[in-house]
Amino acid sequence: MSLSFSELGAAQAENSKEELDVLIKPFTTKAPIHIVESLDLIANYMQISRNALVLKLIDQYLGKAFIEFHEGFSGDKALEDDGFGNMFSITNTITDLIESTSMNLSPTTESFLRNLIEKAKN
DSSP states (O other), rough: OOHHHHHHHHHHHHOOOOOSSOOOOOOOOOOOOOHHHHHHHHHHHSSOOHHHHHHHHHHHHHHHHHHHHHHHOOOOOHHHHHHHHTTHHHHHHHHHHHHHHOOOOHHHHHHHHHHHHHHHHH
């Protein structure tokens, strides 16, 4: 289970740590210095590593980014008015991506991708 940033702050205040029980795969990227320094400063304040902060950001915002991209690409407005809009189309798109990829996705990855939409709605 992943903690929200608010829960992470409360957990840090109580000096507790979330345990990771997932397989870790290396991932590197390059970013402008102001982004890296900002990540370092905020991660230091939160008393977590830069890597942990980036993983939290991805976990919390990837679904929203996917929905926004889908809305722009398809013209469907998924989160309008009642908060549900055309979520069916987005859920189908995620399912199609999972089923049509040539990548050998783990069950954990499939579950993570399917849960992105639910997490983004909340």
